[in-house]
Amino acid sequence: MASDYPKIxxxxxxxxxxxxxxxxIFSGAMQSFDPELKDGDIVEVLxxxxxYLCTGHFYHGSIAIKILSxxxxxxxxxxxxxxxxxxxxxxxxxxxxxxxxxxxxxxxHAEGDNCPGLVIDVYDTTAVIQCHSIGMHRxxxxxxxxVKQLPFIDAIYDKSKxxxxxxxxxxxxxxxxxxxxxEIIVVENGNKFFIDVERGQKTGFFLDQRDNxxxxxxYCKDKTVLNTYSYSGGFSIYALNxxxxxxxxxxxxxxxxxxxxxxxELNFHLSSNIHHSxxxxxxxxxxxxxxxxxxxxxxxxxxxxKSIGKRHNAVQAYKRLNMEGxxxxxxxxxxxxxxCSQVVDQQLFNATVMSAAIEAHRDVKILxxxxxxxxxxxxxxxxxxxxxxxxxxxxx
Numbered sequence: 001m002a003s004d005y006p007k008i009x010x011x012x013x014x015x016x017x018x019x020x021x022x023x024x025i026f027s028g029a030m031q032s033f034d035p036e037l038k039d040g041d042i043v044e045v046l047x048x049x050x051x052y053l054c055t056g057h058f059y060h061g062s063i064a065i066k067i068l069s070x071x072x073x074x075x076x077x078x079x080x081x082x083x084x085x086x087x088x089x090x091x092x093x094x095x096x097x098x099x100x101x102x103x104x105x106x107x108x109h110a111e112g113d114n115c116p117g118l119v120i121d122v123y124d125t126t127a128v129i130q131c132h133s134i135g136m137h138r139x140x141x142x143x144x145x146x147v148k149q150l151p152f153i154d155a156i157y158d159k160s161k162x163x164x165x166x167x168x169x170x171x172x173x174x175x176x177x178x179x180x181x182x183e184i185i186v187v188e189n190g191n192k193f194f195i196d197v198e199r200g201q202k203t204g205f206f207l208d209q210r211d212n213x214x215x216x217x218x219y220c221k222d223k224t225v226l227n228t229y230s231y232s233g234g235f236s237i238y239a240l241n242x243x244x245x246x247x248x249x250x251x252x253x254x255x256x257x258x259x260x261x262x263x264x265e266l267n268f269h270l271s272s273n274i275h276h277s278x279x280x281x282x283x284x285x286x287x288x289x290x291x292x293x294x295x296x297x298x299x300x301x302x303x304x305x306k307s308i309g310k311r312h313n314a315v316q317a318y319k320r321l322n323m324e325g326x327x328x329x330x331x332x333x334x335x336x337x338x339x340c341s342q343v344v345d346q347q348l349f350n351a352t353v354m355s356a357a358i359e360a361h362r363d364v365k366i367l368x369x370x371x372x373x374x375x376x377x378x379x380x381x382x383x384x385x386x387x388x389x390x391x392x393x394x395x396x
Contacts, residue, residue, distance in 0.1 A: 003074055005044045005055065008033040008065065015047040018054055018067070021381035023116050025056070025065035033058075039168065040134035042068075042075050057117065057135025066116035066133060077142050084120075084146040087113050094374045097122075104186040104195070105375045106207050107147070111385045112377035120147065121203040123184050123195045127153050128203040129177075131160040134168050144177045155179025157197050174198065185266065189214050191237045192266050194259060201231060201256075208388050209234060209300065211373045212336065215392070216298070217242040219334055223295035226250070226328070228283045233260035235298045235336070236276065237267055246275040248294070252282045287324040297325045299337040304344075311343045315352050318344070322356035326364070329395050338370070338390035346389045353391060363396035 117133030221243035304314035370390030
């Protein structure tokens with residue numbers, strides 16, 4: 001179907017990445033475009049001979065075009081209806097959607113679902129939309145209408161403001177597009193959690209650690225567990241529900257610790273068999289001042305680097321954190337260690353942890369390589385979408 005979208009012509013041979021289905025086109029690849037284009041405009045991209053390549057969102061930045069379709073089609077309500085339906089069908093096929101034991105999952109994972117700049121998470125009957133590009137946010141009504149077609153959804157919250165360029169995001173607001181605020185309790189592998197979609201981090205919870213939390217459950221019976229950067233206590237709840245002898249949760253955020261305590265109460269009420277401590281403290285300060293050692297330690301920090309320029313400092317921070325963990329884990333102990341920094345790949349992360357083990361003088365074995373779950377799919381044409389990496393270490 002022909003469109004009247006503005007056309008962008010690429011330089012000779014710069015179409016190669018598009019022909020390999022990479023979803024980004026950098027500004028240096030463009031030969032000509034209308035100087036009147038606005039951020040978020042939908043554009044068609046042609047090679048230097050005028051042949052159609054793709055359709056996407058334009059932005060005046062390094063990544064100039066984020067591709068929505070490699071087929072010449074109109075980006076309208078039906079386009080978004082099909083995107084959401086296809087994504088939901090996939091989640092249903094992998095046993096997430098419609099699962100009474102786990103009623104929270106990621107519905108759209110940006111490039112992983114061929115929707116660069118768009119994340120949608122589902123918490124029971126509430127969907128949270130987070131747009132990371134102006135183009136996506138300009139289509140949010142159509143996206144919300146598509147999500148609304150899922151029969152179990154009764155509320156949709158737009159939580160995009162802080163993730164958009166300031167000149168655009170400043171004029172927007174986080175708000176319910178459908179339904180209204182209500183208490184949200186989700187179940188994940190049988191564990192219960194309160195979700196605060198309005199004030200919580202990210203969309204309200206870290207769904208990408210679901211499988212890794214489940215793996216922890218197999219190791220923690222009768223063990224002492226330290227959960228650092230614990231946020232709302234995801235790993236802590238799993239550990240306590242699976243026989244951990246004692247769990248300590250540490251996070252610098254008072255709000256996070258209050259949510260952790262709320263989740264402890266939700267799962268265990270006033271059970272005297274549960275031994276849990278919540279500490280509102282900087283993790284490095286905790287390691288410096290606390291002399292206790294633990295059988296299992298979880299190191300799940302926020303992204304230490306969000307750009308290539310910050311990568312060196314991030315690597316040093318990961319090394320320091322893992323050294324501290326290695327000092328505090330008991331002999332024959334286990335460490336779950338993670339990086340969600342996209343610019344730190346698996347090979348570099350492994351090398352960083354190895355360097356920490358050398359300096360800590362501990363004998364370390366890798367038991368598992370960890371990644372993100374199926375509802376956070378990695379686009380084979382976009383290796384950058386493999387952002388979460390982790391290791392389970394056995395430490396002598």
